Amino acid sequence: MSSDDLAPEDAVTETTDADRFTNARAIRSTALFEDYTELIADLTEEFGEARITDIARRLGVTHPTANKAVLRLKREGLAISRPYRGVFLTEAGVAMAKAVKARHRLVVRLLIAVGVPPEAAEMDAEGIEHYVSETTLKAFEAYLDGRD
Amino acid sequence: MSSDDLAPEDAVTETTDADRFTNARAIRSTALFEDYTELIADLTEEFGEARITDIARRLGVTHPTANKAVLRLKREGLAISRPYRGVFLTEAGVAMAKAVKARHRLVVRLLIAVGVPPEAAEMDAEGIEHYVSETTLKAFEAYLDGRD
DNA sequence: ACGGAAATGTAGCCGATGCTATATTTCAAA
């Protein structure tokens, strides 16, 4: 199980356990932003703007929690807003939302394709989506195309 | 896209967006414990005990971080240890480790089965594993059995 | 036009999870 089994002499770049965990930690720290941008995009499409109250209700958190998260989004250049007004995504925010939404849908489609009940697929995808790499995404696409 | 499209009069239990996000938040708060118990089980099998230094190195964190996490594990009844000695899992810890390891392997197997390169499968599984429900797990098993 | 309810903002608390710096303990080599 140890990563130096059969360690070769030449300069192969090994993926260590630490690499995997470090990757997962990095993703964990951006997952919340991904959910916020995706949600703000949805609300903007539905209502023309994303109100703090609606964001909080959809996420199942209190409004101060949503407010604080939006402050972080603004600090990171993903959103803009004026006091007591709706929240809007920046270019970067829109780009993130688009990518996240595409991933979300693709993960759900794949789960359903391998036999996961739609309800469970939707539920699990909300967490899984953030950890699916580009490589895996491509594989999902290829799998979904090349069947039936 | 709104969840009250075609809302029925009778008492169907709807899964709201908030339910999904709340579920994902709950899982996020246990994911780290799952990684720790799985890792401690591995190290115990390899070396007869899990030393703080080894835990920290495998996870890619500093040893004070690992130490503090082990304190939380102990508080939650998942591990035991005496000062300056190795860490061991309790019954509950072993049970968690077993379940997590089974999930980890199954997720990797499924990803590979749908065409994800093994390297990427291992990498992504480290995050994905925590969000796979029992229902989805069963579906993965069925899928892996019922092919070839 | 205004008064009150709803929405939004802010202050402050908490635990989790990371870090660095420092203290303490263990253990093996000399």
Added chain:
DNA sequence: TTTGAAATATAGCATCGGCTACATTTCCGT
């Protein structure tokens, strides 16, 4: 048996992401 290096523990700092309580602003109905 001593002692120094490695391992472990602890102290203290920071950010994140939850919460409650309270302050402020907006806006709708009368």
